[in-house]
Structure formats: structure tokens, C-alpha cells
Amino acid sequence: MSNEERLSIIEKAVYMADIAIPNYLQHLEAVLFWSGIKKEKQETILSDLKMLEHSSKRRAKNLKELKENLLNYDQ
Amino acid sequence: MDFPLSKSKNLFLEYSYRISVLLLSTLILYLAARLLLVFVPARDIFYVSFIVAFFSGEAFMLVHTLGFMMNIAKVDRKVFSYNFKEIKNDEWPQVALLLPVRNEPKELVEKTTISLKLLDYENKKIYLIEDSTQEDFVADSKELAEKYRINFFRPQRIDGGKAGVINEALQIIQDKYVAIFDADQHPFPSFLKETVAIAEYDSNIAFVQTPQLYSNIHASPIAKGAAMQQSIFFENICEAKSISNSMFCCGTNVLLRKDSLMSVGGFDEASITEDFDVSVKLHMKGHASIYYNHARAFGMAPETLSAYLTQQRRWASGTTRTLVNVIKYFFSKPRSMKMGQWWEYFLSGSYYFIGWSFLFLMACPLLFLLFDVPAYFTNPIIFVTIFIPYYLSVALIFFATMKRRNYRFSQMYKGVLLSSLIFPVLIIATIRGLTGRQMEFKVTPKSKSPNMSFLSLWPWTLMIFLNVLAVMVGFWRLSENPSGIIINILWCAYHIFLLSHIYYFNQSPNYLRNI
Numbered sequence: 001m002s003n004e005e006r007l008s009i010i011e012k013a014v015y016m017a018d019i020a021i022p023n024y025l026q027h028l029e030a031v032l033f034w035s036g037i038k039k040e041k042q043e044t045i046l047s048d049l050k051m052l053e054h055s056s057k058r059r060a061k062n063l064k065e066l067k068e069n070l071l072n073y074d075q
Numbered sequence: 076m077d078f079p080l081s082k083s084k085n086l087f088l089e090y091s092y093r094i095s096v097l098l099l100s101t102l103i104l105y106l107a108a109r110l111l112l113v114f115v116p117a118r119d120i121f122y123v124s125f126i127v128a129f130f131s132g133e134a135f136m137l138v139h140t141l142g143f144m145m146n147i148a149k150v151d152r153k154v155f156s157y158n159f160k161e162i163k164n165d166e167w168p169q170v171a172l173l174l175p176v177r178n179e180p181k182e183l184v185e186k187t188t189i190s191l192k193l194l195d196y197e198n199k200k201i202y203l204i205e206d207s208t209q210e211d212f213v214a215d216s217k218e219l220a221e222k223y224r225i226n227f228f229r230p231q232r233i234d235g236g237k238a239g240v241i242n243e244a245l246q247i248i249q250d251k252y253v254a255i256f257d258a259d260q261h262p263f264p265s266f267l268k269e270t271v272a273i274a275e276y277d278s279n280i281a282f283v284q285t286p287q288l289y290s291n292i293h294a295s296p297i298a299k300g301a302a303m304q305q306s307i308f309f310e311n312i313c314e315a316k317s318i319s320n321s322m323f324c325c326g327t328n329v330l331l332r333k334d335s336l337m338s339v340g341g342f343d344e345a346s347i348t349e350d351f352d353v354s355v356k357l358h359m360k361g362h363a364s365i366y367y368n369h370a371r372a373f374g375m376a377p378e379t380l381s382a383y384l385t386q387q388r389r390w391a392s393g394t395t396r397t398l399v400n401v402i403k404y405f406f407s408k409p410r411s412m413k414m415g416q417w418w419e420y421f422l423s424g425s426y427y428f429i430g431w432s433f434l435f436l437m438a439c440p441l442l443f444l445l446f447d448v449p450a451y452f453t454n455p456i457i458f459v460t461i462f463i464p465y466y467l468s469v470a471l472i473f474f475a476t477m478k479r480r481n482y483r484f485s486q487m488y489k490g491v492l493l494s495s496l497i498f499p500v501l502i503i504a505t506i507r508g509l510t511g512r513q514m515e516f517k518v519t520p521k522s523k524s525p526n527m528s529f530l531s532l533w534p535w536t537l538m539i540f541l542n543v544l545a546v547m548v549g550f551w552r553l554s555e556n557p558s559g560i561i562i563n564i565l566w567c568a569y570h571i572f573l574l575s576h577i578y579y580f581n582q583s584p585n586y587l588r589n590i
Contacts (some may be wrong), residue, residue, distance in 0.1 A: 013191045022263060023186050027373035030290035034306060036481025 003070060018060035025049050027029045083378040097468055098389040105465040106137060108457060111401055114334045125438075125448055132435030135428060140469050142422040144192055146315030152320055155407045155531075157367060159272035167198045168275065169250040170330070172269055175240050176202040179258040181215040188223050196267035200250065201225035202416055206233075206240045237326070238342035238349035244342055247423050250333060257327040260287070260374040270330040272363055281335035281362035283355075285328045285369065286313070289376035294487070295584040297383050301376040303490025309368070317366035320413075321358060321419035326350035328372040335362050348393025355401055355420060361538055372374050378584040380577075381527050391427035394510025399425030426506075429494065431502025437498075437538065440563035444545040444552070455558040458558040537576040544572070 028049060032042045080161040089200050135397040176184050184203070191201050203225055205216040210416045213229070220227035228247075230240040241255065252271060256262060270283040286309040289302035324331070326349070336342075339356040342349035354364065404411065412420075424542040442448035479485055506512075529536075 008501040012192070018187060020193050023190065024263065027263075028294050029259065029287070030302070030373065031370065033292055034482065034486065036483070040411050048150055 003073075007067060007070055010063055010070070012068065014060055014063045017063060021056040022053050025053050031075045085540075099467040100254075101468045102137065102141065105461050106377065108461045111584075122448065126441065128435050129439055135425075135432045136436075138428065139422060139429070143213055143312070144472065145471065146308070146311050149315040149318050150311050157273055157312065157365070157370065159269070160275040162275060162284040166269075167196065167271065168252060169198045169200070170196065170252040170271065171248045171250040171255055171333075172199055172201045172242060173204055173241060173253055173255045174201065174258065175206060175255070176258045177206040177237075177239055177245075178209055178212050178215060179207075181219065184216065184258055185219055185446075187224060187256060187261055188219055188261075190261040191256065192223055193264055194267050195264040196263060196271070199267065199482045202228050202244055202248070204228045204230065204240050204244050206230055206237075210505040236347060238344045238346065238348070239448075242311075242341040242344065245333065245337070248333065252330055253333050253336070254330045255327055256372065257374065260327050260372050262328065262372040263370075266328075266371040267330070268370070270367060273367060274330055274332060276330075277363065279363045280332065280363070280365055281357040282324050282329055282331040283365045283367050284313075284322055284325055285367050285371045287325050288370050290373040290449050291375045291378065293585070294376070294378045296582050297380050297493075297580045298584070300378040300489045300493040300580060303487055304484065304493060305376070307477065307490055311476055313366045316419050316423075317364070317368075319413075319415040319419050320363050320367040321416040322364045323354035323420075323423060324350040324357075324364070327374070335360075345395065346454035347389050348392055348397060351394055351423070352397045352400070355397060355404070358416055358420075359404060359408065361411075373380070379526055380581045383502050384497065388500050389503035391430075391501050392508040394424055395505045395512065397425055399509065399511075407418055419525055427501050427505050429500035430505060432493050433498040434502060437542075440566035440570070441541055441545045443558065443563050444549040444567065445541075455562060458562055489576075492573060493580065495573060496535075496576055496580070503537065526583045532577055532581065535574050539571055539574045542571045546571075552583060 029046065032045060035042070037045070083412050115199075121377070149377045174187060174191065188201070189205065191199075201223075203216055203220050205213055205227065207216070217227055219454045227428070228244050229244045232239055232243060235242065245253065252274065254262075254267065254270070270285065273283050288309065289298065289305055289306060292299045292302045313322055329350075335357060336353070339353060341353075343356075346352040357364065377386050377566070398421070401417075401424050405417055409417075473491075474484055474487065478484075492590060545567045546564050547562050549567070553560050
């Protein structure tokens, strides 16, 4: 696997973790609203989703660092 | 992830047959009574015109209620399943993803671009179709296209609206399918694999439409109301249209077979609802459409009243214009579609005349109380034995069918209320549609526009004022015909309640209120 391919995979993972997952989660809040699930249960699910969002942001940060390292290594 | 949740069995389902009979009986009884009242000897031409207008308004409502009930019956009889073709990993056909944008904020387009990039589908090409009138938006899009390595396409022509820019892009696209997404619609990763597998199952399928659902429900009251309306439409109504092979393309979150699209000459650039127009043509050519009732994309509802009214004005005017064509086609090429399809297109195309119905129905108690124009609501026996059962059974069936899909009354009623509230806009838009007065294609505004001024809400304010006046006159005249006047006062009070919601819906989005 070339470095360029590696970078492309990492880049995709960054988009997913940094922007797409928080975006999907925002949409999932609406899904919950319409789901008919009880409010208390909804709140539990929502707090789990928030945790997922936090960990996703953390992963995005790590992936960005990894990308930087790869770029520096390349140079 | 499936949304909505599957239909659950409930009391309504078990008693649906009996309820249908009850509803049909109340409908027939009501229609008969109303017809009889139309033929009551008229006093003068003013009275006759009023009766005809009022009856037309009611007849329109009845026809659409009947259409809705027929849809429910259709959906009830069918167990929904979809045919997917099994496709090997290297045999997925090429799909062009079209993202047409016009003066859209960069952050919004970026999110959508990322959603498209992350679609779980190898054989795809993304085209950012940049139709902005301002150069800074064009520069933003170019930057995004470079950053995400997608195709940037700048149309040469500026006069064809969304239809024009897509048609122009189609000239350079060689792919088997095109999927269209508005700038604020975010597909989930499985969107393409599912819709393509459905389209590949039968080469006659021209397009696969998925729901257009809004997720910014907490942004503002109007966003929530609009989201409720969408949910109502994208459940029983769309499923029933799909059963009759008359589901129309909604312009976004849709996968189209390029050959089929080109066989009808692409999108009609003269139409501002090119999606609805092209669907009629495709069905007339014998193509099929599928409504895939699974939420595979989410988007943003208009967040301000002005944005919402702009959207509704365009939909109403464009759809009414297409209705005129549908009627022409019906008489010139009656065999090009089945009766069930004509019926569904008639219902869809005429829906926005509901604005006229509301105006006539609102005028009834006003005219009675202010000018003593007789109304059949003045007779308490007719009101209680005929109107109330009809009204209640329609409301019961509507809310019960939505309940089966896990929607609660509190989630629905504001959407229903909003539909009736926008009647002034619908009236003007349908006149424009009927007279063929061209409306410019306007993208539904997504920027942070402020709420509407008090003055611009004058049609609602005027109607509230007239209703309040009518209530006061009613109390003053109470001794003349107590029961009849009280019934009409109650109607006015209901209309005041309804109309006053325009101020509720005119609230700024949450993020602006705190600035």
C-alpha cells in the first residue's frame, strides 16, 4: 500500500469521525423523536449517542495527528 | 436502521373494517345532506354564488378525504416488501451523484459532500453542480471540489433553474443511474446499495424515491410543523401511490435511471416543479416508479416562516401548472396511464386548492354572523347528526392510522394546522399555476433570515379581526337564533385559534433568538 493510499484512507476516516458521525447523530435525534419510544428511554439513548460523538471527536483528533505524522515522514 | 418503525397492530387495525363502514356511512350521509341543502330554493344570485363556492370547498375536501381513505385501504391490504437484485461486488453499475447548489452556505454543502463521499458504494462519481449567482459561493464550491476530489460542474446557461442545470450536467454524464440530492440532504451510507438493487431488479423502473425527512425539528416551530407535514405525506400517501405505480419523484433523495429520464427529454425547464412534471411523463411512457419507505437520507426543514412560504408557493404553483397538463393529457391520451394513476395524479396535482377550501369554509360563519347569509350550520340537528359524526370519524381515522406508525397526536396536529394556515399563499400560488404566470425557480432559503414583519402577515391579521368582529356581532344577535348563532360563534373561535398560530410559527429559529 502506498503512502498516498494510506493517507486517503485516513482522510476518509477523519471525515467520518469529525463531521459525518456528529451529523448522522443529529439526524438520529429526529429518528428518536418520531420513533414512539418512551421519553426516558429516548434520553438514555441520546446520552449514549452523545458519548459516541465525544469518542468520535477524540478519534478524529488522533487520526489528524496520524495524518500529520505520515505527511512529515513522507517529507 | 429502519424508520419509521414497522406498523404495529392496534385496536384500530382490528376494527378497521367496521370503522371504514362507519366512515363511509357518515361520508354518504353528509354528502347527501349537503347536496339537498344546495338545492334549497335560493334567495338571490349572491346567495347562490356563496352556496356554490361553499359547496365546492366542501366537495373538494370530501374528494381528498376519500382519496386519503382509499390510500389507507390500499396500504392496509398490502404487506410491503421490496425486490432487490443480488449484485456481485464488481458488478454494481456506475452512479452519478448530482449535488446542485445555488448560493448555499459552504458548511452546508461540505456536510452533504462528505455524506456523498461516505456512501458505501464504489462505483460512484460526485458532481457538484454550481449554479450560484454570487462569485464567492462559486469559489467556495471550487475549493470544496478540490478538497474532496469530486467533479466540479459550472452550467453555461443561467435560465433553466434546477431542471436546466441538471439537464446540462446530464449531457456529460455517461452513467447508468443518477441520484439527486439537494444541498441540505444527507444520505446515510446504505442509500445507493439499496436503491440501486431495487432499480436493477426491473429495467422498467425509472426511479426509486426515498422519504425526504427533516431532522432540524427543534430549530423552530415552523421547522417542526414542516417536519410533521412531511412525515404525514411520506407514510400512507406515498406508499399507496407506489402501489398504484404513481409515486412521483420529489427531486431529492431519489435514484433515476438515466435512459428513462432521457427518453422523456430530461427535466422540463419551464416547470418549477420539474420533478413532479417528469414523473407524469415517465408514467405515461409506461415506466414504473418505486417508493422505498425507509429513511436513508435526512435534511433540513425551512426554519423561518418566510422560507417555508417560499417553498410552499413554489410547490403549489408548479404542481397546479402540472395539473393543467395532466388534465390535457387525460383527454388527449387517456390510455397512456391506468385510471388509478390518473386519479392519484389528479389528487396530487389538485392538493394545493385546499387553500380555497379553507377560505370558503372560513367565510361561512363570518358571512352568517356579519351579513346574515344563511348557513346550514345554523341548524343544530343537521350539525349534530351529520357534520359532527363525519368530522370526528375523519379525524379519528387520520390520527389512528398515524398512531399505528408510532406518531402521537401531539406530533401531528401542528403539521395539520399548518396545512390549513397557509391558505392565502396557496390561493395566490394556485392562481399563478392556473394562469401559467411564470414563477422564478427559488431555492428554499436556508440562511439565517429573520422572521416576517407584522405588516406582512396582514391576511391572517385581517381574518382574525373579522372573526373577532363576527363573534361580537354574534353575541349581540344571540336572541335571534341562539343555537345557530352559538354554533357559528364556536366556528369563529376555532378559526381565531387556528389563525393566531401564524404568530407562533413566525418565531425566529432558536439560534437567532439568543443573539
